[in-house]
Amino acid sequence: MLKAYYVGDSPDSSSGKPVHSAVSSVAAVGMKSGWDLEEDQEDGLVLRHTLQQLWKRRFLAAAVCLGLLCVLLLAGIIGLLLYQRDQLQTSYNTLTKERDQLQTSYNNLTKERDQLQTSNEYATCPQDWKKSCCSCYYISPDEKTWEDSRKDCQAREANLVIIDSREEQALIKAFNRRAWFGLTDREVEGTWRWVDGTPLNTSYWNKGEPNDLQGEDCALVDNTQQDPVVAWNDVPCDHKNGWICERQVC
Secondary structure, three states, X not given: OOOOOOOOOOEOOOOOOXXXXXXXXXXXXXXXXXXXXXXXXXXXXXXXXXXXXXXXXXXXXXXXXXXHHHHHHHHHHHHHHHHHHHHHHHHHHHHHHHHHHHHHHHHHHHHHHHHHHHHHHHHOOOOOOXXXXXXXXXXXXXXXXXXXXXXXXXXXXXXXXXXXOHHHHHHHHHOOOOEEEEEEOOOOOOOOEEOOOOEOOOOOEOOOOOOOOOOOOEEEEOOOOOOXXXXXXXXXXXXXXXXXXXXXXX
């Protein structure tokens, strides 16, 4: 007896089922495998995209962190430089102050040295001067008018001698020199004053002096008198005589 077969069907020797059922099953499996492949490809793309995004985020985070570190490092360097600048400025100011103090000390020491040198120069009499107590005396060998004699004394950092004690008068007389000294009444006749402006209090005039004979307005020590103290005469200021200078040294 003949069996009827559907088109495309074939007998199944093992199961005896129609062939089209097996074909349908195979086709379904094939379709399912294709779908799975597409899904796997899509999953792979999604995964790759996800990994790319993750790497981008990590790279961006690393870049941000690196940037922040650079900013912090730069800020630290700037802060350190500013601190060092302030320290250097402070050191400079301190050194400048110390330099000024040293300069002031140097100037003071120089001034003191000059004063000591001057004091030492005045403490000892120059050559050709005579020392007595706190004064140095210069007895000129030349002759000049009273005014020119005074100028010569001033050029020697001295002045015509001012006789303010009996002992000094005896000393001047002992120099045995007819000489001008620092007494005159040129400003007011009869009012005798010393060259420093002080008035005459104690005098050692010779007898009959001063007499203002022929405009005698300047005082002279007369070494011709025998008296060891009394020895003053008034004579015209334009006469030329020797002179005695005095410099105080203490």
